[in-house]
Amino acid sequence: MEEEEEEEEEEIKITASYEQKDVLTSGNAEIDKKIGGGIPVCSLTLIEGPNAAGKSVLTQQIAWGAAQQGFTVASYTTENTAKSLLKQMDSLAFDVSDYFILGKFKIYPIRVRGTEWMEDVPFLNHIASDMERKEEEVILIDSLNVFVSHASERDVIDFFTACKNLCDSNRTILITLHDYVFSEEMLTRVRSICDAHLSLRIEEMENKLVKTMKVAKIRGAQKTTGNIIAFEIEPGFGFRIIPLSKAKA
Ligand SMILES: Nc1ncnc2c1ncn2[C@@H]1O[C@H](COP(=O)(O)OP(=O)(O)OP(=O)(O)O)[C@@H](O)[C@H]1O
Numbered sequence: 001m002e003e004e005e006e007e008e009e010e011e012i013k014i015t016a017s018y019e020q021k022d023v024l025t026s027g028n029a030e031i032d033k034k035i036g037g038g039i040p041v042c043s044l045t046l047i048e049g050p051n052a053a054g055k056s057v058l059t060q061q062i063a064w065g066a067a068q069q070g071f072t073v074a075s076y077t078t079e080n081t082a083k084s085l086l087k088q089m090d091s092l093a094f095d096v097s098d099y100f101i102l103g104k105f106k107i108y109p110i111r112v113r114g115t116e117w118m119e120d121v122p123f124l125n126h127i128a129s130d131m132e133r134k135e136e137e138v139i140l141i142d143s144l145n146v147f148v149s150h151a152s153e154r155d156v157i158d159f160f161t162a163c164k165n166l167c168d169s170n171r172t173i174l175i176t177l178h179d180y181v182f183s184e185e186m187l188t189r190v191r192s193i194c195d196a197h198l199s200l201r202i203e204e205m206e207n208k209l210v211k212t213m214k215v216a217k218i219r220g221a222q223k224t225t226g227n228i229i230a231f232e233i234e235p236g237f238g239f240r241i242i243p244l245s246k247a248k249a
């Protein structure tokens with residue numbers, strides 16, 4: 001068992017397959033394996049978790065993998081400018097600059113910092129219509145927090161339903177969210193609209209803080225449901241899965 005885990009740990013990042021287009025790969029074979037092969041195309045995925053749990057890095061990892069697979073990618077970001085996102089991705093060895101130059105990886109920064117942003121925050125339905133006008137196959141929103149914290153429950157459900165409808169017209173959408181922005185009941189309703197649901201956590205395991213990802217739901221991949229993965233984020237690499245036994249040690 002020990003040996004097997006060591007072996008797994010040493011597995012290096014494997015470049016995504018260029019042929020398989022029914023799932024988005026993360027560009028990291030180990031993560032893909034844990035999530036049942038990858039994120040199914042034309043699906044809506046919710047990535048939830050607290051601060052610094054790895055939501056942004058996970059979307060960057062998937063954006064990089066998807067771009068390598070030949071998908072066109074649009075990234076809405078409330079955390080970065082185009083330049084800072086490219087720099088951040090580059091620091092994790094997700095070099096998407098060529099895709100960016102070729103227009104295959106588009107970045108849409110949504111400015112939320114500064115004093116007047118409260119008045120300026122676009123409504124959820126504006127974001128949904130903007131997404132509808134975009135042509136990219138993969139759409140990432142990192143993060144939805146500021147939009148939902150001022151929206152009514154009805155607007156939130158309508159937004160996720162609109163995203164789901166967009167998935168029926170060939171889009172694969174991933175949305176990050178702090179789970180505390182919703183009540184448990186709302187969270188359950190939102191999760192039920194999504195096809196996939198990844199829950200990131202920072203957990204204390206024997207006096208050590210460990211990042212974990214629970215694959216709570218992935219459409220069409222029954223076996224992965226409930227999978228818990230411990231990982232760390234390594235500069236120049238991205239997500240690195242660590243065996244749970246090591247995480248606890
Ligand atoms: N380029 C990098 N090199 C090393 N570590 C990084 C890098 N980028 C992010 N990290 C680390 O990865 C962890 C997760 O960061 P990430 O930004 O993905 O969290 P998050 O869940 O999006 O948090 P937030 O809710 O605040 O946006 C943090 O501990 C962060 O310090």
Ligand SMILES: [Mg+2]
Nearest residue numbers: 055056079143
């Ligand atoms: Mg983030």
